[in-house]
Amino acid sequence: xxxxxxxxxxxxxxxxxxIVIKLSGRVxxxxxxxxxxxxxxxxxxxxxxxxxxxIAGGGTIARHYISDARFFGADESTLDELGIEISRLNAKLLxxxxxxxxxxxxxxTLQEVRHAVDDGLIVVAGGLHPGQSTxxxxxxxxxxxxxxxxxxxxxxxxxxDMDPNRFKRAxxxxxxxxxxxxxxxxxxxxxxxxxxxxxxxxLKIIERSRISTRIxxxxxxxxxxxxxxxxxxxxxIVLPPAASAAAKKRGKKS
Numbered sequence: 001x002x003x004x005x006x007x008x009x010x011x012x013x014x015x016x017x018x019i020v021i022k023l024s025g026r027v028x029x030x031x032x033x034x035x036x037x038x039x040x041x042x043x044x045x046x047x048x049x050x051x052x053x054x055i056a057g058g059g060t061i062a063r064h065y066i067s068d069a070r071f072f073g074a075d076e077s078t079l080d081e082l083g084i085e086i087s088r089l090n091a092k093l094l095x096x097x098x099x100x101x102x103x104x105x106x107x108x109t110l111q112e113v114r115h116a117v118d119d120g121l122i123v124v125a126g127g128l129h130p131g132q133s134t135x136x137x138x139x140x141x142x143x144x145x146x147x148x149x150x151x152x153x154x155x156x157x158x159x160x161d162m163d164p165n166r167f168k169r170a171x172x173x174x175x176x177x178x179x180x181x182x183x184x185x186x187x188x189x190x191x192x193x194x195x196x197x198x199x200x201x202x203l204k205i206i207e208r209s210r211i212s213t214r215i216x217x218x219x220x221x222x223x224x225x226x227x228x229x230x231x232x233x234x235x236x237i238v239l240p241p242a243a244s245a246a247a248k249k250r251g252k253k254s
Contacts, residue, residue, distance in 0.1 A: 015051075016049065016050050016051045016120075017049070017050040017051070017148040017149070017227075018050070018051045018053055018117065018145050018146065018147045018148055019050045019051070019052055019053065019147065019148060019149050019150075019151060019227055020053045020054075020055070020138055020141055020142040020145070020147040020149070020150045020151070021052055021053070021054050021055070021138075021150075021151045021153055021223065022055045022057065022134055022135055022137075022138035022150075022151070022152045022153060022154075023039070023054050023055065023056055023057060023094075023153050023218060024057050024059070024153055024154050024155055024218040025056070025057030025058045025059020025060065025061075025062060025087070025090065026057075026059055026060070026155060026218065027039055027056075027057075027059070027218055028056065028057070028059045028061070028090040028093060028094075029059065029060065030061065036093065036094060036097055037097055038220060039094070039097075039220060040094060040097035040098050042220035042223070042224070043094075043098060043101075043122055044098060044101050044122075046223075046224060046227060047101060047122050049227075049228075050148075050227055051117065051120065051121075051122065051123075052122050052123075053113070053117060053122075053123045053125075053141060053142075053145060053147065054091075054094065054122070054123070054124045054125070055087075055091075055124075055125050055126070055134050055137055055138040055141060056087050056088075056090040056091040056094060056106075056124060056125070056126050056134070057087060057090070057134050058083045058086045058087045058090065058126075058127075058134070059086075059090065061086050061090075062082070062083045062086035062087060065082050065083075065086060066079045066082055066083055069082055077130050077131070080127075080130035080131055080132075081130055083127060084126060084127035084128070084129075084130065085126075086126075087126030087127045087134060088106045088108075088125075088126030088127065089126070090126060091106040091124045091125055091126040092105070092106060092124075094124045095124050098122055098124070101121060101122050102121055102122045102123070102124055103116045103119060103121045103122065103123045103124070106124055106125045106126050107123065107125050108125075108128065109128065110128065110140060110141065110144045113125060113141050113144055113145065114144055114145060117145045125137070125141065128140070132201065133199050133201070133202070135152060135197075135198050135199050135201075135202040136199055136201040136202045136205070138150065138152065138202070139201070139202035139203075139205040139206055139211065140205055142205075142206075142209075142211050143205050143208075143209045143211065147211060148212065149211075149212045149213075149214070149226070149227070150206065150211050150212065150213045150214075151213075151214050151215075151216060151223060151226055151227075152197070152198060152213070152214070152215045152216070153216060153217070153218035153219075153222075153223055154197060154215060154216075154217065154218060155217070155218065156197070156217060157172065157216060157217035157222075157233075157234060158172045158173065158174075158215055158216060158217075158233075158234040158235035159172065159173045159176050159181060159184075159197060159215055159235040160172050160173070161173070172235065173235050174232060174235060174236065175235065175236045175237075175238050176235055176236075176237060176238065177237075177238045177240070178203055178206065178207055178237050178238060178239055178240060179240065181197075181198065181203065181237060182200060182203050185197075185198065185199065185200055185203070186200070197215055198215065198237075203237075206237065206239070207239060207240070210239055210242065213236075213237040214226055214233070214234050214235065214236050214237070215234050215235045215237070216233050216234025216235070217233075217234065222234065
C-alpha cells in the first residue's frame, strides 16, 4: 500500500455483525480498574467476529454528581448534561484501555456515530442528548447503524416480574413481549430507579426498527454467549408481528 492509499472503508469490505451494547455504569467503578481492563480485553477479542458499538453508562460517579448538583439547585436539563459528561468520560476511559482497537474519541452525535462505525473499529460512546437515558441513546444508535443485535448489559440478569433486588420471590422471564415490558415500565414502581432495564423511548425505537434485543447481566462471559448465540442468556424482548404481516393476516380473515 502506498502512502497515498487508504484502507478500504468497512462498507467496501464484508461487514461484520454490529452489536450495540449498553454497558452498565458499574463497570466503570473507580475502585476496581481491573474490571474495566478485563472488559477491554474481551471487546478486543470479540471484535474478531463482530463490531462492538458500546454505550457507557454513568454509574455511581454520575449519580453522585447529579445528587450533589440537585442539592445545590441545578435544573433537570443541567443534571442531564452533567450525566452525559460523566458517561463520556467513562467512554474515554474504555477507549484508552482498548488502545488502537477503538475509534479515537466518543462520538457526540448520531451522525458521528454513523461515520465512526464505518471505520470498522470498536466504537465507544456516552450519552448524546439531554432528556434521553443511555438506554434510549443505545437504541437510537442501534437503529442508526443498522445493528444486528442490541444487548442491554445491566445490573440484573434479565427482566423479572418484580424487582429482584427487593423481592426474593421474583421470577425471571426468558422471553417477554415488548407490549408486556412496556406495561411494566408504565405501571410498576419497583422498576424505576435502581432497577435499570429499559425505558419507553428505547422500546418504541426497538419496535419501530425491529431491533433484536436482549437484557442480560453485565458479564463478559454472558455477553459473549449472547453474541455467539450459544446459550439463551438474560431475557429476550419479543417483538410484535411486522405491520405487513399483521395486515396480511387481517386480509385472510376478511
